[in-house]
Amino acid sequence: xxxxxxxxxxxxxxxxxxxxxxxxxxxxxxxxxxxxxxxxxxxxxxxxxxxxxxxxxxxxxxxxxxxxxxxxxxxxxxxxxxxxxxxxxxxxxxxxxxxxxxxxxxxxxxxxxxxxxxxxxxxxxxxxxxxxxxxxxxxxxxxxxxxxxxxxxxxxxxxxxxxxxxxxxxxxxxxxxxxxxxxxxxxxxxxxxxxxxxxxxxxxxxxxxxxxxxxxxxxxxxxxxxxxxxxxxxxxxxxxxxxxxxxxxxxxxxxxxxxxxxxxxxxxxxxxxxxxxxxxxxxxxxxxxxxxxxxxxxxxxxxxxxxxxxxxxxxxxxxxxxxxxxxxxxxxxxxxxxxxxxxxxxxxxxxxxxxxxxxxxxxxxxxxxxxxxxxxxxxxxxxxxxxxxxxxxxxxxxxxxxxxxxxxxxxxxxxxxxxxxxxxxxxxxxxxxxxxxxxxxxxxxxxxxxxx
Numbered sequence: 001x002x003x004x005x006x007x008x009x010x011x012x013x014x015x016x017x018x019x020x021x022x023x024x025x026x027x028x029x030x031x032x033x034x035x036x037x038x039x040x041x042x043x044x045x046x047x048x049x050x051x052x053x054x055x056x057x058x059x060x061x062x063x064x065x066x067x068x069x070x071x072x073x074x075x076x077x078x079x080x081x082x083x084x085x086x087x088x089x090x091x092x093x094x095x096x097x098x099x100x101x102x103x104x105x106x107x108x109x110x111x112x113x114x115x116x117x118x119x120x121x122x123x124x125x126x127x128x129x130x131x132x133x134x135x136x137x138x139x140x141x142x143x144x145x146x147x148x149x150x151x152x153x154x155x156x157x158x159x160x161x162x163x164x165x166x167x168x169x170x171x172x173x174x175x176x177x178x179x180x181x182x183x184x185x186x187x188x189x190x191x192x193x194x195x196x197x198x199x200x201x202x203x204x205x206x207x208x209x210x211x212x213x214x215x216x217x218x219x220x221x222x223x224x225x226x227x228x229x230x231x232x233x234x235x236x237x238x239x240x241x242x243x244x245x246x247x248x249x250x251x252x253x254x255x256x257x258x259x260x261x262x263x264x265x266x267x268x269x270x271x272x273x274x275x276x277x278x279x280x281x282x283x284x285x286x287x288x289x290x291x292x293x294x295x296x297x298x299x300x301x302x303x304x305x306x307x308x309x310x311x312x313x314x315x316x317x318x319x320x321x322x323x324x325x326x327x328x329x330x331x332x333x334x335x336x337x338x339x340x341x342x343x344x345x346x347x348x349x350x351x352x353x354x355x356x357x358x359x360x361x362x363x364x365x366x367x368x369x370x371x372x373x374x375x376x377x378x379x380x381x382x383x384x385x386x387x388x389x390x391x392x393x394x395x396x397x398x399x400x401x402x403x404x405x406x407x408x409x410x411x412x413x414x415x416x417x418x419x420x421x422x423x424x425x426x427x428x429x430x431x432x433x434x435x436x437x438x439x440x441x442x443x444x445x446x447x448x449x450x451x452x
Contacts, residue, residue, distance in 0.1 A: 120158075124168060128154060131171035138409040139223055139263075141314060141377045142298040142307060148259035153216060156256075160213050162196065165189055166220035173227045177410055190224055193217060194232065197239065210247050212256060218243065219263050222271075222450070229412030231448040237271050240264060262294040269318075270380040270452035273325060277441050281329050288319040295377070310374050313364065320361045321381040324388050327357070329441040358394050361385050370404035379405055380452040383417050387424045387440045395425070417451035 005016035028037035120128065136149035145151070157164040172186035197217065200209045208214065218240045225233040244264050252261070269291040273280030292315050299311055326332075362385070368375050379402065386398035399418060406414040424440040 124164070127168040127171040127175075128157070130175050131167050135170055135174050135223065135227070138376050138411070140298070141295045141374045142310065143373075144298070144302060146301045148263070152256055152259050153220065156213070156216060160216075162193065162213055162217050163220070166193055166217045166224075169193065170220050170224045170227065173224050174410065177412075186224075187228075190221065190232075193221055194236070201239070210243060212260070215240075215243055215247075215260050215264075219260065219267070222267055226411050226413045226450055226452065229414075229416040229449045233271065233450040234275060234448075237267065237275065237450075240267065262297055265291040266294040267452075269322075271450050273329075273441065274444050274447065274450055276445050277329050277439070280325060280441060280444070284322045284326050288315065288322055292318065313368070314374055314377050317361065317364050317368075317378055317381045320357075320364060321384040324357055324361065325384050325441060328388060328439055331439075355391075358385060358388060362394070362397055365401070370401075370408040376405055376409050379411075379414060379417075383421075383451045386421055387444075389425075395421070413449045413451050416449040417447065420447045420449075 009016035030036050132150050132154065136147050136153075137143035139149050140147050153163065153167060157167045169186045169189040172182040173190070176183035176186060197209075197214060200214070218236055222233055222236050222240065224230070225236065241264075244261070252258070268283055269288075272283035295311055295314050295318070299307055361381070365378060365381070368378065382398045382401040382405070386395060386402065389395040389398060399421065402414050402418055406418075423446070424443055427438040427440055427443055
């Protein structure tokens with residue numbers, strides 16, 4: 001018995017391979033072209049082939065490139081649409097013009113003017129992916145393709161080893177709830193980043209201390225403190241405020257500066273009350289409009305009606321919670337224990353009684369659930385409402401909201417905040433029974449975690 005053969009192979013005396021597709025494998029990633037026999041898609045800088053194809057476009061059109069900041073493309077409009085793939089491209093960096101290149105030579109040319117992008121190892125890629133998918137959406141009010149934690153921090157992490165370490169440790173801290181063996185390495189990296197910042201401060205190397213890299217690292221480390229519910233936020237928040245004050249308005253027009261400032265204001269708004277009552281009064285007395293760029297900025301790229309309504313609701317809830325804090329801290333809700341005369345003048349915009357004020361806040365957020373877009377922005381709002389609550393109904397309402405958000409984003413600072421609420425309620429009850437008067441706003445620094 002012989003195996004069946006096709007007529008074509010039988011005529012030529014060949015062994016028939018049978019029907020179906022024949023697969024052949026190339027030793028590299030391509031069998032022809034510039035990447036033939038190469039293991040990775042990287043060209044040799046010494047390869048000059050194609051660089052003599054220079055041609056200026058008569059009617060340029062500029063568009064921003066996602067590869068590097070400040071890089072634009074100019075496309076020849078005189079070419080038909082069908083020729084778009086073979087169109088000639090001119091690179092400009094600031095005021096400097098570069099030759100027009102064939103699209104096939106673009107990668108080669110870029111390698112001569114910018115550093116080669118390093119290929120990440122598998123573990124780093126996994127942590128970057130986790131950061132992008134789970135941490136970045138929880139750090140901005142409304143997630144989108146313009147999320148700065150993804151769009152700004154991740155590209156910077158490819159270039160800066162300190163930012164790369166900070167991104168990886170934050171992702172590892174968040175992932176450690178499911179993979180506990182990551183926690184030890186993440187905490188070691190976190191301490192290394194903090195000590196590195198402290199060393200720069202001790203050495204008075206102000207050029208490095210005030211860099212964008214350190215600014216980004218501090219914000220990322222504060223995100224890590226929220227995720228793990230840590231107490232190092234006090235030192236980091238003070239360092240962040242000092243850095244911003246020292247930098248002033250330098251480079252304020254850049255997109256990176258704008259995003260970092262928005263995040264700084266968000267952390268100051270929610271974080272300074274945990275540094276002390278006087279810090280909270282000083283920060284919140286500026287008004288929510290001073291800080292809420294981090295919320296309203298989300299409308300810049302996608303100003304649809306749904307987002308406008310969400311942004312308005314978030315700002316209203318934050319404003320109301322701020323008012324509740326200030327009224328309690330300034331003694332406006334407690335005539336028996338007013339603050340000193342040196343406190344900032346403040347005019348409340350909420351109902352006079354605590355119960356009416358809380359009811360108004362509950363009405364604002366009653367339709368916001370843990371899976372509602374933007375709901376994670378209200379962790380601080382719910383915590384302020386819970387701390388001010390005196391009835392079981394109000395306490396249950398706000399604690400259930402916080403528990404829902406913990407189930408959604410998994411930040412440990414929420415659990416620590418919930419665990420400390422009883423102490424805040426007890427201080428208020430002692431105050432009501434005529435014992436030593438202690439406002440819950442005075443006790444916030446004892447929580448030793450940034451609940452936001």
